Amino acid sequence: MKYQGQDDLSNDSQLGSAEATLRLIASLPAPAGLEERVQAGLRAAPRSGRVLAWPAALSLDSNWMRAAAAAAIVFVVAGGGWGVYAHVQPGQSARGVAVPPHVAAPAGGFSNSGAMRTPNTLNGPLAPHPATARPPAKASVKGTARTTQTPLRPGKSGVANKAVPPPVAPAAK
């Protein structure tokens, strides 16, 4: 039979052994020569940047050298400014409308020979004038019955206006 206290003791001992493991690992000695290797690695590492030293022969100790350097700087700045001013004239603007150059037809292709294309929508379909419509045909034979042909009405199809054949005349005695 197990008691609560027994479990606690067992837990504590297990936990203690686990912490002993962690402590053992945390106290492992560093390998021999670690510091020397790290130092060597640091010496071999590339340095981020260096300040270039001014040549000793051109040291700015003498005053005339300082004056010459200042004059050279002023000359360069003024010359650069004058150069910019001389090259860029104010008020220069475009004098004409730019026309795109004529592009020749590619070799082997067809050119339009200078013809201008007109859109088809300008000359649309025209409706026939009512006055120019053809009058209805007269009866060719006198005495025959009038045909029931009706004049053409706009908007009707030709099938509706089909002529009815005349009745057969009685034979003469």
Next chain:
Amino acid sequence: MSASQAVFSGWMEIPNSAMSDQARQCAAEEELAALVGQYAGTLYRVAFSVLRNPSDAEDAVQEAFLRVLRHRDSLGEVRDQRVWLIRIVWNIVLDRKRRSKTRPETDDVTELARVLPAQGLSAEQIASAAQHHAHVLACVDRLPAKERQVLMLSAFEELSSVEIASVLGITESSVRSRLFRARNLMAGLLNHARSLR
């Protein structure tokens, strides 16, 4: 000295920084060398407790000091250099651990059997101890990340709870509560593992 000379000398005045820069650089390098001598072992142990591989731990230490070399100008602003260095190497090893694949437990057993002190122990005892330690480490790996980190850092006797809080960037009370949770979880894991056997 005429007025123009005074003006020119004022314009062209070059501060005596080249010499001071060089001297400062030399001082920083000396300080860095002293830091390597003083803390390389501590950083190695911190790195090894996470990576569990001697060469990886040494690489992490090297990388930490290279980072210090890059920021050597700000060495004077660091208050506690030991905690600062541990924090650097801790971030490096966590990053490496995250990137690397999970190591199998058998690797841990082999590595521990090779690394652990074995004076006066038979080969069988060494193997048994290594297996036990590897089992404990496997249980530690199963803990949540926050609790695991606190538990691992608490094993370092030279680190107080305040310093652990500084390394992890949390408060001291958080360290204590996480440590309490970690111990409880660890006990549960060890019990569970024992009941399975």
